[in-house]
Amino acid sequence: MRRIDLRGTTAETTELAAVMPRAALDTAGAVEVVAPIVELVRTEGAPVLYELAERFDHVRPRRLRVPAAALTAALDGLDPDVRAALEVAIAHARTGHTQQLPAPSSVEVVPGGRITQRWVPVERVGLYVPGGLAVYPSSVVMNVVCAQVAGVASIALASPPQADFGGLPHPTILAACALLGVDEVWAIGGAQAIAALAHGLTDEGEVLRPVDVVTGPGNIYVAAAKRVVQGKVGIDAEAGTTEIAVLADDSADARFVAADLVSQAEHDPAAASVLVTDSADLADRVDALVREQAYATVHTQRILTALEGPQSGIVLVDDMEQGLAVVDAYAAEHLEVQTRDAAGVAARVRNAGAVFVGPWTPVPLGDYVAGSNHVLPTGGTARFASGLNVTQYLRSQQVVEYSEDALAGLAGHLDRLARAEDLPAHGAAALVRQGKGSAS
Template sequence: MISRIDLRGSTDDPRGFLPRAELDVEAALEKVRPICEDVRHRGVEALVEITERFDGVRLDDIRVPKEAVDTALKELDPKVRAALEESIRRARLVHHEQRRTDHTTRVVPGGTVTERWVPVERVGLYVPGGLAVYPSSVVMNVVPAQEAGVASLAVTSPPQRAFGGLPHPSILAACALLGVDEVYAVGGAQAVAMFAYGAGEGDSRCRPVNLVTGPGNIWVAAAKRLLKGVIGIDAEAGPTEIAILADATADPVHVAADLISQAEHDPLAAAVLVTDSVELAEAVERELPRQTAATRHSERITVSLGGRQSGIVLVDSVEQGLDVVNAYAAEHLEIQTADAAAVAARVRNAGAVFVGPWAPVSLGDYAAGSNHVLPTGGCACHSSGLSVQSFLRGIHVVEYTRQALADVAAHVVTLADAEDLPGHGDAVRARFDWTVPQA
């Protein structure tokens, strides 16, 4: 079911051997370009036609009526509501602590630089609705935006034929719990274009946003890449992935279950075990088909685990395993080794790290308090997951007195002349009757 990669004794860069899903966003660009241009020029008319073509739903209105959002919450299973409320509570605790405060540095007497943190004015939040339903993604996108102080939030999610052309009721209910009533029944690349260019008129109008966040399929990722610059984006999220660094102390039942938990997302989802224990590898290989056969999405899981993006990687030691997982830079990384906390402290590249046997990725997906919108495809070596910082902009505010400028004016003029930008120097000279104190 799952392949093995033996890196024991190897001193080569492991990145050339590790399994990884192929996601050709560049090839998808040309397919989403006409869609985005159509939305740009024809607005709602284009959105209605594209949605009917791809989702099989004829929209009367792109915006979900507030009554439908309220009704979804009233009809929500009480257990699901309680779970969502606890997820929101924990996420708020964590994300509230992330808010940066303004800071003023006194550079010289009379000269200060203040760094102000200002929230993005308007944000569009994308919630996928393909093979699974993700009310948890509403929580993970909305909570940090609210904690950052974003004034205007809009959520969009693909319409569902089974629910009268509205997004899934649990998604609407999550919006209601979070106080978001601007919700649209639009998915795919066309939803990103709607956020970028705006669409509609009157009460149903979607105004353009400054930033789009949230995971989606390859078409959403391609639209984000295409429209980056018109809008800000969080990331081009690819298929989900889990890596587990484990030794002989790990429970193979737990390890197999955790690999399966991510594989059920998508046939392209990646599940990778890195271990120095052949016995653990063999035990996990026995467990995977047994557990997979008992799950609802066994066909999808089987494709994922058998794909080129998944595998069991054998290493000589936990030390080598650390090198491998740092090179892999997984979206989700579990550490199931002896002294897991010490090993986890040495991880440098991961979207999120889950330490020990009682912190599975599933916990982070829903109720750890952490955010589950994380970098994929190795991007964790240079990018972070969604947080309050994703919705803030740092602005430097410079304030100098006449004397403070005079004290440094000669240096400014010297550097301006060195760069052959005399106008820069003249802007300083003009303030001192064209004479500048000598440095």
């Protein structure tokens, strides 16, 4: 892994962000690629989706909507041990996401004048689950449970058709959908899936109604498609290829750190694995161990490509103060803190999609069964974006209710402010109710 030595420097946040390992992601360029695809789906509907499936997924589905029988068969054929693990993941995700639900509140501003804050779920959401180099039933869990806890009534899920399974999404994906009670599943992948969820379509009598919000992880083209349809629908974030940063001092176990860097590199050759440490000895040991561990697992070349790429590396810092500044500048999707007083150090982190505290909390725990969500902001967007949570399926709605006396007590102030803005009819709307003004 390449090294960046920041010891002895006093770089500011923007300078630190510029020197950190980072994949060169050109979402704007990807938008130019996917915008015509999104427009084709909008204007031509289902027929073009079959052509795009042949082009990108190398298979032509028999139909776009997955038959109910295929969902049932997938669940019936699911390995019992995998089913048990999925059931644990679902239960933990429900617990973790339920605590995110905001409580309604109400306050009396003046006697007889009340503002109530309530949270209303969107009516319909579209969830995307990628295919590609791996199978992600865990992403089904993360998206669906979050939406269900929020109270969303209608869920459509899209996942790429697979040549190995007759044009259906992977059977483990379908089984997870069945386990969660999601019966509207579409064999559509990539940017075209985002377009279909946003704009809707009709295929052989089956109707995909447009959704209100689209969420779910994917590659840069999925992220770009979300950018294109944003405004037509709400989106979670432009999530791209996964990344991990580990902030560690000399108390960290090099085996654990190496294993966690390797685990994220396993996702994709473009995945980012970054170690930030003030211990040169730990850096040396981790550097040796990641290669050893990569050769001991299945996807060796994929992992080595990721670890040796420009998006990965080891960053040496003077101390944990500088280390915190570096990881805040990097704003990782996943940040592990493996230091003395890990909880105290983690409490000072400002920018990260999710923070994993201490040696016994590896990122893969959050990928599957911790109860947190693994759909998280990437590419430094954790500076301003959040991971998928129930509020992304909710709308904050204010309910205003004033009595006659409460309005009367404020009508004069309202009228004066309205006239100050040269909007006298605004004031008249209050004064008329007091028997005053030209409308009386």
